[in-house]
Amino acid sequence: MIDKLEMFIALARERHFGRAAEACGVTQPTLSAGIKQLEEQLGVMLVWRGSRYGGLTPEGARVLERARTIVADTRALREEMRAVKAGLSGDLRIAAIPTALAAVSVLTEPLAARHPKIRVTVLSRTSAEILQMLDDLQIDAGLTYLDNEPLGRVTALPLYAEHYNLLVRADDPLAARGALTWAEAAGLPLCLLTPDMQNRRIVDRHMAEAGATAEPRLESNSIITLIAHVQSGGWATILPRRSAAPFLDGGGLVALPLTAPEAEHQVGLVVPHREPHTPVLNALIDAARRAAFR
Known part of the structure; x- marks a missing residue:
């Protein structure tokens, strides 16, 4: 039944039989048959059908929550038995908001040193995508904001502000300034992250608190793109100090603290609010508790 539950979770996530089949590595007829067999085993209809996927029935929505728990518990059990037999190994999937990508190595470097058989995948995603991917069992953990928007049902471990x-x-005339206000920054030729990024919503909120509005001339979901424009001259951007740090030494850039208001937001590790965790995820949580963020 586990393979059918995984197909069902994929269908609920992809909202399309073809894409769900591709995600599961099976043909579309195989996936459709698996969903049908699951419905017969449970005695309820899970999916509204027509010429295409029509969404989950009320019973399907209830089964989805249980399916996620069952599949997650099964994966944890498999990994636990593998660890008993062959030592700690396996895949660890992490998604991080763009502004936290520079901090991921503080976790993964000691983790890799202690457990060299763990393979890590790091993805850049928005905060909303991270929470959805945790629900859908697509990732094991995320790095995201903890105190700005609702997190839902996750376990959070604060890491830094x-x-x-x-x-x-x-060489910009502003570089000689010790600091700048948010209101002053609003009047500059800004390039900022796109509005789907929580960092951008934070920037907009603090601009509003200062009685100003950010009207960027360029928006991107890539920090590298923002940095490249600032380096080219004539642009400015707003980023957390930790995100900017790799580009300051030798990058020809200067970081000026923003004041009025002096804002900070907590970033941390989020993992599913369910136990037991897999041995690999427990190793990441241990690394997060040991990490020294400065």
Whole structure:
């Protein structure tokens, strides 16, 4: 039944029989037959059908929650038995908000040193995508904001606080300033992250608190793109100090703290609010508790 539950979870996530089949590595007829067999075993209809996927029935929505728990518990049991037999090994999937990507190595470096058989995949995703991917069992953990928007049913471990800076070129006249207000920053030729990023919503909120509105001339979901524009001259961007740090030494950029208000937001590790966790995920949680973020 586990393979059928995994097909059902994939269908609920993809909302399309073809894409769900591809995600599961089976043909569409095989997936359709598996869902039908699951319905027969449970005695209820799980999916509204027509010419295409029509959504989950009320019974299907209830089964989905139980299916996620059953599949997660089964995966944890398999990994636990594998660890007993061959030592700690396996895949660890982490998704991080773009502004936290520079911090991931603080977790993965000691983890890899202690457990060299663990393979890590790191993805860049929005905060909303991270929470959905945790629900859908697509990732094991996420790095995201903890105190700005609702997290839902997850276990959170605070890691560090973000502090916001305006980035300009070292030869920009503003570079001599010790700090800048949010209101002053609003009047500059800004390039910022896109509105689907929680960091951007944080920036917009603190601009509003300062009585200003951010009107960026360029938006991107890539920090590298923002940095490249600032380095080219004539642009400024707003990023957390930790995100900007790799580009400051030798990058020809200067980071100016933003004041009025002096804002900070907590970033941390989020994992599913269910136990037992897999041995690999427990190793990541242990690394997070040991990590020294500065």
